């Protein structure tokens with residue numbers, strides 16, 4: 007018979023490590039006293055912590071009050087057998103393996119749930135306990151298939167370990183009694199298998215799904231012997247609420263929940279700690295390997311951004327690295343209609359270099375440029391911009407941040423003095439109110455979303471400002487206090503309305519503002535937002551949000567000690583993106599919400615290294631560290647280090663490079679790890695620009711869409727194939743460590759170096775650490791950053807310099823980086839993109855959990871099982887008005903283009919607004935998005951496009967052309983090779 011489950015109360019999450027790796031040298035601190043931690047992690051002790059001394063097995067031990075006996079025992083090196091306790095979730099007390107005896111007390115309490123008390127005398131190893139533990143294990147083992155030798159978990163199974171630990175040698179009950187051996191496996195999830203015959207009903211999976219992931223997809227059905235783990239309502243995993251984060255698989259002590267890659271390949275032999283290459287959360291993972299093959303990515307418990315959690319992308323969607331579509335040989339061609347010809351690295355590099363030289367000689371120095379990649383490492387990005395500035399001698403360099411968070415850089419630098427978020431992710435644990443604006447964390451930044459949801463379940467309040475009902479508005483055990491579903495394009499009106507309430511209702515933190523902000527600018531701003539046209543009532547006609555809700559949300563935001571703002575591309579990708587960012591900073595300053603934990607202004611950065619790409623000087627007007635080219639002493643510093651004279655004038659941004667190409671003055675481009683022919687707006691314009699160039703050099707792991715217009719293809723390396731660093735959304739510099747050799751032979755930084763040398767500008771680094779040394783020498787905010795420091799600390803957040811030698815988790819502590827905080831006037835100006843009779847709906851775009859950006863990687867994994875195509879979400883009324891049924895194929899038309907895709911009638915949408923993703927090439931969502939862009943930074947207005955939708959049964963003209971063109975430009979001649 008299986009032991010009964012006894013639901014117990016909840017406490018806190020704990021961080022633990024079980025692997026000694028270079029990134030984990032410093033002692034870790036844990037705030038949870040009540041866990042099944044087996045690591046000897048140092049417990050958090052504050053000056054006011056009450057310490058308790060007790061005796062365990064005759065030895066005295068002193069631990070903080072509230073510590074469990076199990077943990078206290080571990081602290082002195084005594085491992086008490088356990089099954090249902092683990093580090094990442096709260097102790098539960100169901101397996102009864104960890105029982106102890108306490109002098110003067112009856113019974114044998116579970117040590118994982120019994121707190122220490124002063125003077126207790128505890129015995130963990132007695133004859134009675136040994137017998138009890140063996141009895142428990144006998145019950146488990148008698149209902150367990152004894153196939154250890156062929157089990158995928160053999161050697162990594164806690165049940166096996168515990169049977170050994172308690173000295174179980176025989177099972178008196180035999181194996182012929184009632185059992186669960188006839189239960190069927192659930193193999194519906196492409197990444198893991200659920201084999202109920204091996205389940206010991208310890209409930210670790212259920213608790214991991216609740217406490218760590220916050221999805222509540224699992225339950226224990228039934229009681230006693232009949233109890234069973236069940237996804238949803240006895241559904242297969244794929245039909246349940248499960249989002250495939252893998253937390254349950256990681257928590258499972260047996261082979262019941264097991265990664266398919268391990269079932270197929272066997273247990274890993276060694277591992278390397280590295281950083282996920284998908285989103286700006288920057289989760290740390292152990293790349294676990296057998297020989298030279300990665301067999302599992304396990305979230306790293308010492309990862310300071312993720313604390314051992316993951317999402318489906320980082321955890322499972324890494325198969326693209328070995329996908330058959332990988333380009334591993336350099337290729338060249340004269341015209342884009344020619345087939346690609348595989349050539350040696352030398353030939354490809356020399357060809358690219360001679361083409362760039364020819365173009366510059368013919369059309370002038372400014373006729374070429376480059377795009378750095380937010381998918382590549384800091385070191386690689388730094389090298390590309392260095393090559394453009396020093397090798398090409400032009401500042402025509404830009405990055406994908408142009409199309410995502412460039413307004414963040416501008417807006418935060420203007421108001422606060424630095425182009426980055428103010429907090430670390432841990433800060434959210436102290437937030438009392440969280441305002442999420444234009445971000446969809448459960449899809450875009452899932453691991454951060456789990457932290458946020460945990461805080462919300464603990465009682466923090468939530469305001470969501472988004473045209474669409476994102477998951478956070480209402481999900482398991484979470485309901486937003488206010489959802490303000492504004493009309494796309496009215497962010498500034500909304501921010502001004504919130505500010506109006508704060509100013510006119512006396513909610514300004516006057517002391518904070520007086521001490522920390524520029525008085526004159528504040529007074530001007532105060533007078534401006536107080537004007538009637540900024541009131542919630544006046545703004546309602548633009549935003550569509552009832553004034554009463556706006557007033558209530560503003561009061562809530564301004565009424566607590568710690569209010570945090572998290573925002574995303576729904577803020578920046580607008581014609582007034584920079585204005586909204588400044589408006590957000592204004593709100594936070596006015597309420598004293600910058601400079602302490604639980605507060606701040608936090609851009610949720612998109613791609614894995616978009617923060618780093620910006621930090622490394624990828625913008626045409628800025629050198630690394632956000633220093634303007636026109637600043638002479640800064641420029642001279644780089645000139646001295648690089649041995650060149652730099653042009654003091656800013657170069658071209660991506661849209662300007664494309665315009666100049668169409669005009670005939672821009673002829674050559676080097677694009678590393680960026681797919682502008684899918685990701686950038688108005689694809690027709692992008693294609694026209696690329697087609698007009700004489701030499702397009704693409705460096706990528708696949709033949710991406712931009713490569714259709716390229717003349718040289720240089721194979722890229724995945725994050726598993728190189729060393730370097732990524733910087734995440736909290737300014738955290740994390741190591742990327744090479745797990746396997748680059749498939750094409752070279753890491754991306756080596757390829758840039760070869761190209762530079764061939765161009766005649768020498769680069770001679772032998773390892774990315776040397777590039778980081780150069781970055782640190784030339785960039786004040788990186789002054790103390792080195793690979794040695796990263797090995798020692800695991801990661802550091804910039805600024806990391808003499809003032810903050812170990813980095814800066816929290817910015818603007820006692821004052822703003824720019825000195826005094828600067829309030830900016832944020833007049834609402836409606837976008838030029840207007841709805842009208844021909845285009846009466848507004849299209850807004852975004853991402854979905856299963857995919858990332860252009861989907862080049864995730865589309866080449868089993869993640870397509872969740873999202874095989876882009877669909878158009880539409881409100882039932884809009885659908886009915888147009889005779890559209892759920893699943894119908896529809897034409898989506900704007901002033902610039904047309905595509906077709908399937909419609910999904912969705913109650914997430916408000917009438918008049920439709921939504922789609924841009925992960926699939928055949929859909930081409932950016933065929934319809936326009937050239938309108940942010941006034942300050944040219945960030946495209948992806949979030950507002952006037953469209954019409956109608957039923958159709960055929961692809962759009964663009965789609966038909968696309969397929970023909972794709973066929974013509976992607977042929978590879980396979981005869982020649984190195």
Ligand code: SF4
Pocket residue numbers: 204205206207208209210211212235257258259260262263
């Ligand atoms: S599936 Fe694994 S974690 Fe969940 S109850 Fe069964 S043995 Fe425990």
Ligand code: SF4
Pocket residue numbers: 211214215219221222223224237247248249250251252253254255
């Ligand atoms: S994979 Fe994640 S979401 Fe799915 S059941 Fe497991 S813990 Fe829950």
Ligand code: SF4
Pocket residue numbers: 282283284285286287288289312316317318319320321451452453454
């Ligand atoms: S995609 Fe983002 S949240 Fe998911 S594992 Fe990677 S870094 Fe973490």
Ligand code: FES
Pocket residue numbers: 042087088089090091098099100101102103104105116117118119
């Ligand atoms: S480990 Fe304590 S009851 Fe299971």
